[in-house]
Amino acid sequence: xxxxxxxxxxxxxxxxxxxxxxxxxxxxxxxxxxxxxxxxxxxxxxxxxxxxxxxxxxxxxxxxxxxxxxxxxxxxxxxxxxxxxxxxxxxxxxxxxxxxxxxxxxxxxxxxxxxxxxxxxxxxxxxxxxxxxxxxxxxxxxxxxxxxxxxxxxxxxxxxxxxxxxxxxxxxxxxxxxxxxxxxxxxxxxxxxxxxxxxxxxxxxxxxxxxxxxxxxxxxxxxxxxxxxxxxxxxxxxxxxxxxxxxxxx
Amino acid sequence: xxxxxxxxxxxxxxxxxxxxxxxxxxxxxxxxxxxxxxxxxxxxxxxxxxxxxxxxxxxxxxxxxxxxxxxxxxxxxxxxxxxxxxxxxxxxxxxxxxxxxxxxxxxxxxxxxxxxxxxxxxxxxxxxxxxxxxxxxxxxxxxxxxxxxxxxxxxxxxxxxxxxxxxxxxxxxxxxxxxxxxxxxxxxxxxxxxxxxxxxxxxxxxxxxxxxxxxxxxxxxxxxxxxxxxxxxxxxxxxxxxxxxxxxxxxxxxxxxxxxxxxxxxxxxxxxx
Amino acid sequence: xxxxxxxxxxxxxxxxxxxxxxxxxxxxxxxxxxxxxxxxxxxxxxxxxxxxxxxxxxxxxxxxxxxxxxxxxxxxxxxxxxxxxxxxxxxxxxxxxxxxxxxxxxxxxxxxxxxxxxxxxxxxxxxxxxxxxxxxxxxxxxxxxxxxxxxxxxxxxxxxxxxxxxxxxxxxxxxxxxxxxxxxxxxxxxxxxxxxxxxxxxxxxxxxxxxxxxxxxxxxxxxxxxxxxxxxxxxxxxxxxxxxxxxxxxxxxxxxxxxxxxxxxxxxxxxxxxxxxxxxxxxx
Numbered sequence: 001x002x003x004x005x006x007x008x009x010x011x012x013x014x015x016x017x018x019x020x021x022x023x024x025x026x027x028x029x030x031x032x033x034x035x036x037x038x039x040x041x042x043x044x045x046x047x048x049x050x051x052x053x054x055x056x057x058x059x060x061x062x063x064x065x066x067x068x069x070x071x072x073x074x075x076x077x078x079x080x081x082x083x084x085x086x087x088x089x090x091x092x093x094x095x096x097x098x099x100x101x102x103x104x105x106x107x108x109x110x111x112x113x114x115x116x117x118x119x120x121x122x123x124x125x126x127x128x129x130x131x132x133x134x135x136x137x138x139x140x141x142x143x144x145x146x147x148x149x150x151x152x153x154x155x156x157x158x159x160x161x162x163x164x165x166x167x168x169x170x171x172x173x174x175x176x177x178x179x180x181x182x183x184x185x186x187x188x189x190x191x192x193x194x195x196x197x198x199x200x201x202x203x204x205x206x207x208x209x210x211x212x213x214x215x216x217x218x219x220x221x222x223x224x225x226x227x228x229x230x231x232x233x234x235x236x237x238x239x240x241x242x243x244x245x246x247x248x249x250x
Numbered sequence: 251x252x253x254x255x256x257x258x259x260x261x262x263x264x265x266x267x268x269x270x271x272x273x274x275x276x277x278x279x280x281x282x283x284x285x286x287x288x289x290x291x292x293x294x295x296x297x298x299x300x301x302x303x304x305x306x307x308x309x310x311x312x313x314x315x316x317x318x319x320x321x322x323x324x325x326x327x328x329x330x331x332x333x334x335x336x337x338x339x340x341x342x343x344x345x346x347x348x349x350x351x352x353x354x355x356x357x358x359x360x361x362x363x364x365x366x367x368x369x370x371x372x373x374x375x376x377x378x379x380x381x382x383x384x385x386x387x388x389x390x391x392x393x394x395x396x397x398x399x400x401x402x403x404x405x406x407x408x409x410x411x412x413x414x415x416x417x418x419x420x421x422x423x424x425x426x427x428x429x430x431x432x433x434x435x436x437x438x439x440x441x442x443x444x445x446x447x448x449x450x451x452x453x454x455x456x457x458x459x460x461x462x463x464x465x466x467x468x469x470x471x472x473x474x475x476x477x478x479x480x481x482x483x484x485x486x487x488x489x490x491x492x493x494x495x496x497x498x499x500x501x502x503x504x505x506x507x508x509x510x511x512x513x514x515x516x517x518x519x520x521x522x523x
Numbered sequence: 524x525x526x527x528x529x530x531x532x533x534x535x536x537x538x539x540x541x542x543x544x545x546x547x548x549x550x551x552x553x554x555x556x557x558x559x560x561x562x563x564x565x566x567x568x569x570x571x572x573x574x575x576x577x578x579x580x581x582x583x584x585x586x587x588x589x590x591x592x593x594x595x596x597x598x599x600x601x602x603x604x605x606x607x608x609x610x611x612x613x614x615x616x617x618x619x620x621x622x623x624x625x626x627x628x629x630x631x632x633x634x635x636x637x638x639x640x641x642x643x644x645x646x647x648x649x650x651x652x653x654x655x656x657x658x659x660x661x662x663x664x665x666x667x668x669x670x671x672x673x674x675x676x677x678x679x680x681x682x683x684x685x686x687x688x689x690x691x692x693x694x695x696x697x698x699x700x701x702x703x704x705x706x707x708x709x710x711x712x713x714x715x716x717x718x719x720x721x722x723x724x725x726x727x728x729x730x731x732x733x734x735x736x737x738x739x740x741x742x743x744x745x746x747x748x749x750x751x752x753x754x755x756x757x758x759x760x761x762x763x764x765x766x767x768x769x770x771x772x773x774x775x776x777x778x779x780x781x782x783x784x785x786x787x788x789x790x791x792x793x794x795x796x797x798x799x800x801x802x803x804x805x806x807x
Contacts, residue, residue, distance in 0.1 A: 052434055082436030092431035096449045100544065105445050109436025116441045119546065126544050142544065158431075165435055286624070289617045293679040297614075297760060302676040312674050336569040343566070380789035382753040384665060385782065388770055393587045398573035399580060472663040475757075479573070489669065497670075501662055508661040 002027035003201055004051070004169060009060035011046050011225075020046045021057070022225040028169075032201045033192065035212035035233070038222035039245050044205040047222065048171050051203065052084045053077055065168065082109025085162030085200075087191075089174035091154040093161075095147035099138060102146050102157050103129045106164025125164075132160045136190065152183035159191065163198070170195060172204035176211060184208070188215045209241060318495035319502065320488075327484065327503045334480035334507060337398055337473065338466040341405025345413060346459055348406055352414035357421035360447070371414070379411030383469045387476045401478030405470055409462050416458040420451040456522050460515045467511040471504045481507070598780035608765060612788065615761035618682045619751040623744040625683070626690020630656075631736070633691065634698025641702050641710070641728060643720060656699065660692025668754040679760030686747050686754065694743045698736060705731045737803045745796035752785050 004027070011021040020043045028034055036044050049055040051062060053069065062069040064080065072080055085106075093102050107125050108116055115121065121129075133139050136156040141149060146157060155175060162170060175191065176184035192215050195202045206212045212219060212233070219236055221229030221244040228244045229236065303309060355361050356371030387404035394400050428446040437445065474482025481504055488496035547555050570577065602608065636642050637652035667688045671681035705728060713727040755763025762781065769777040 054430060054434060078436040078438065080436075081434055084434075086431070086434040088427065088431060090427055092427040094428045094446060094449045096453070097445075100546075105432060105437075106435050108432060108438075108441045108445065113438065113440045116437075116444050130544060161431070161435065171434075286621070289621055293614065293617050293621060293683060293760070297679040299676045299678060309674065316670075316674075333573060336573055340566070340569055340573070340575075376790065376793070377786065380749065380786050380793070381782065382749055382785075384753045384756060385766070385785070389782075392775075393590050394579055394583055397575075399575045402573075402575065403583075468661060468663055472665050475665060475669075485666065485669075489673065501666065504663075504666075505658055505661050509657075 002029050003065060004028040004203070005061075005063045006051075007061040007063075009047070009050060009062065010058045011043070011050060011055060012058055020225050021050075023060070024222070024225070024227050026220055026227065026230055028201050028203060030199070030201055031217075033195060033215065033217045034201070034203045035216035035219045036203065036205045036222060037207070037209055037212050037219060037244065038228075040207065041224075042222040043225045044207075044222055045173055048173055048203060048205050051169075051171055052081050052086065078109055082165050083168045084171060085165050085167030085169070086171045087155070087158050087162050087173065087175045089177050091151075091158045091178070093146040093154055093157055096145065098143050098145055099133070099149070099157050100129060100142050103133060103160045103164055106161040109165060129160070129164060132163045135163070135194070136160045151179050152187060155179060155183075155187050156190070159187075159194065163194065167198070168200055170200055170202045172202060172206075174205050174207060177207060184211060191215075315494040316498050318498065320493060320496040320499045323484075323488070323493075323496050323499050324503075327481070327500070330474070330479070330481045330484050331503055331507055333398065334470045334482075335467060335511075337401045337470040337478070337480055338405060338463060338511075341402045341470065342409055342459065342463045342466050344402060344406035345409030345462070348410050349414045349417065352410055353417045353421065356414055356418040359422055359424075359426075360443070371418070375411040375414050377411075378407055378409075379415075381408075383408045383473065384476055387473045387478050391477050396477040398479045401470055401473040401480065404473060404478065405466050408469065409466060412465075413455075413458055413462055417451060417455045420454040421447060424450045453522055457519050460518055464508070464511045464515045467508055468504075471507065594775040595779035597776070598783050599774075599776040600780055600783075602777045603780045603784040608762070608784075611755070611762045611765055612784070614679060615751045615755070615763075615788075616748070618679055618686060618754070618759075618761055619748040620744060621683045622686025622751070623690050623740070623747045625687040626747070627694055627740050627743065629687070630691050630694035630698055633695040634702055635724060635728075637695060637699040638702035640705070640707065641724070652695075652699075656692050656695035658692075659688045660696060662688070662692075664689040664750040664754060665757055668757045668759040672758045677758040677760075682751065682754045682759035682761055685759055686751055689750055690743050690747050693746060694739055697739045697743075698732075701732050701735045701739065702728060734803055734806065738800045741796050741799045741803070745792050748792045749789055752789070 005025075006027075007025045008023045009021050009025070010019060010023055012019045024043075024047060036047060038044055046055055050057045050060075051064070051069070053072075057070065060070070064084070067076075067080065069080060094105070097105075101119065104119070104121050104125060107121060111121070111125075130139070130142070133142060136159050138153060138156050138160065141153065146154060149157065155178075158175075170191075172191065176187055179187060188211055191202065191204075204212075204216060206216075213236065216233055218231065219229060219233050220227060221236075221240065223244050223246070229240050352371050352374045354371075355367040356375060358364065358368060361367045361371070383404055386407050387400055390400040390403040390407075394403065424447060428450070429442055432442045432446040470478075470480055470482075472482040472485075474480045474484070475486055477483075481500055485497065485500040488494075488500060545552065569575075633652050633656055636648045637656055639645065639649060642649040642652065664685055667685035668681060671684045675681050675684070709727040709731070710723055713723045718726065751761055751763075753763045753766070755761035755765070756767045758764065762785070766778065766781050769775075769781065
């Protein structure tokens, strides 16, 4: 049974602007590690941001664990977002806060405004944060400021923040594009391991086809807002890749 | 027509154009100068009571009355000096509190409903900055009576414009990426503000607030002139009793106070940045 | 460093990480609470020391509203459109621009002497120039107005001089900062030709700061105009005198009309100043 199903998703940012997504549909199962590949400007980032409605689609249908995502009110949307972890290309950490506070901010979907204002997180949250930081290998950097870390370490903080949410689905937006090749590989390995531990499906935008082929179980190929390929990684071949990236050559 | 002729003609044209613009400029300067001279005549020459002023020697004599320090006054300056600092501090703090809605409404990227709330905030900022602190103090003396409270309120209201304007600009320039991240974890608007916006703009805001505090010491040192206590009141009293060295003493005290403010603000700003 | 996750997994001697965590460890937490406590003590002490009637503060909002509607509304607009008052507005404008001009004329050399990189003498002229700008700035414009009124008598001359002093301090500091931020390359080049310090200023420094100085000049005029609206309060000419008279006579409707006229004028001045500065910045 599929966990996430997207049907005929269409997006345009302004009434007169171009259509970014032109009716995309796909299904994600419980143990999928899905890669979304395609040339830049194909709509990968937009697609992934529709799942937790950081971008509002124009029409279509998104169902996640049986919930109609597009029908949610703002309270329901907050609930949904806390179940969906997200990891960003440029980490999107708050540079001036400590690693610990950045990780704890992953709990914000669960706590009220007063807790957030005075940063009164429970002992349980703190000990959870410590073990998550252990898991991503940052237990020596708990009290450092986020901007004192290297790129790879910063992405690990981003992963830890997503894990704090106790997510049921992980969205990755180009998690490795700001990292060098060696560290990219390490980060991808870590994410694959964690996804298996938490038994959650992953949806990953990635421009590096090599990495995608290596780590992902399924693939969607996007080109100019249209789905060109959808299937197991094993079925992807050079010819199809050429087709997807044809626009980039022009 | 040969090329040489054409070049010569072109040069003539450029020279003519230049002398034309030169003439224009001189004419403008002349008009401005005439206007200035006329202004000087109407404001300074016509409006001054030259008989009261007397000769240059008389002027120098009345200036010399101000030379000197009234040491007897110095012990009496402590209390008003502390009052002045306190009024400036409380006023700045209250100003910061009043600022919060102005900043929230006045930053285009977080204002709740731009067509109404944004102009409202701009109006608040402009009113605060365009009315002089003396006028604000007069208004609050009428509202809450003589005393330090009127001074605190005047300072607070006068501070709102600058602090809010600079902070709103800082918020408009912030990095939107952490904002997106906090939204994505399910944070409410308030949590987005506390976690993603405030940490980014806090250093700039504190720096602006301290700068404003420094200016507010200067302001609160004169609010006594309209009945709001502090050094201004002592100044007024010395002047009314014709104790001119005392007047100079108070001015020196104000200078010392402001130096103290600059000193504190320099170190605090260094510590936070 | 980024591979610490893998090294952690491989090393068997995994450090027992503390399950307890506090935002502020022992000495910092103490300083922090002490700081907060000190701030609160100072705050409450100030309120007591200044005799601030808190109950009056909290009931103030209703009272201010009532005050405005009962006594300050509607403003007597006829009063501010009579020719006498308009003449005083014109006087105010004249005072502001004359004061601004004289002040700027003196602030430019002061800015030169008070900039650390260009000052003719770092041990003597520089601190002196800094002291002059600092003290003219620190003394509030109303104090200058009162002093000049005491020495020179009532009239616009006192106002012009008070605004001159104000502008010296205000623009002098900004000018000095602007000169300190210049590129020293051209300065060295002109110095290498054997030019005098004045020629260095004219050929190497002035072209670099011309646009910024113009912008500061316009801004100074704008600020001086705001100050000019009140120097008359202490007898130094302009519309401030009308304000004082009506405040003393408790003609509140006229006072509010004057306040409205001040706000409108300042808004116009600010608009002109913003427009002019934008044009100057574009001409760069």
